[in-house]
């Protein structure tokens with residue numbers, strides 16, 4: 261499977277890539293031979309994180325680079341992995357360089373209500389839709405919302421999970437499903453159009469609550485799909 265990723269020869273940039281979610285995306289792609297750029301607001305932080313990851317996974321020969329978020333946005337396909345409330349302000353100045361590209365939102369708008377994590381529904385219906393509005397010339401797709409970054413970023417641990425991919429640009433969705441299928445332990449599922457992102461993102465705090473109650477890192481796996 262990894263050869264599917266390699267043969268696509270895409271370079272992946274991760275905006276906000278220094279957090280656990282962005283690092284997990286970057287190392288997973290880098291481990292299957294895809295060049296990945298970890299972006300940050302601070303170049304030195306990205307370089308530090310890349311040095312740490314290269315040291316930690318020395319045997320994996322990762323194709324990782326560190327850069328600013330602007331450098332990450334220059335990649336062929338770009339994942340946005342900032343906190344939800346910093347995302348729109350981060351991508352707006354990058355709209356030009358992101359035009360025409362597949363931009364993947366893994367953003368979940370979540371807050372804490374008492375002890376519980378609860379979803380916040382943005383005015384656009386989802387953060388994926390908000391990103392699509394902020395980047396009208398980009399091909400915005402939602403994916404990776406439900407993957408727990410801790411175990412996903414551990415290259416010695418393989419997840420067994422489905423990744424729901426949604427968006428109105430059907431070719432972009434198909435491309436992301438293909439890339440997901442090239443990652444170990446993951447199955448990409450075409451979950452339909454952009455409007456589906458509301459339910460997909462809102463499911464995340466439920467998974468977090470399940471994790472809290474069962475002291476685990478749950479992810480989802482659908483039954484009844486033969487692919």
Ligand SMILES: NC(=O)c1ccc[n+]([C@@H]2O[C@H](COP(=O)([O-])OP(=O)(O)OC[C@H]3O[C@@H](n4cnc5c(N)ncnc54)[C@H](OP(=O)(O)O)[C@@H]3O)[C@@H](O)[C@H]2O)c1
Pocket residue numbers: 276277278279280281282299300301302305306340341342343344345346347350366367368369404405406407408409410
């Ligand atoms: N953590 C998970 O398990 C997980 C799983 C699936 C999806 N997600 C989603 O993925 C996104 C990232 O999650 P995370 O846990 O990795 O987040 P995080 O650690 O809080 O933030 C990621 C990075 O974003 C940058 N950042 C922080 N505040 C920012 C702001 N106001 N504006 C622009 N950049 C900012 C920081 O990098 P620099 O300081 O280096 O710029 C930080 O390292 C979230 O939207 C989350 O809902 C998370």
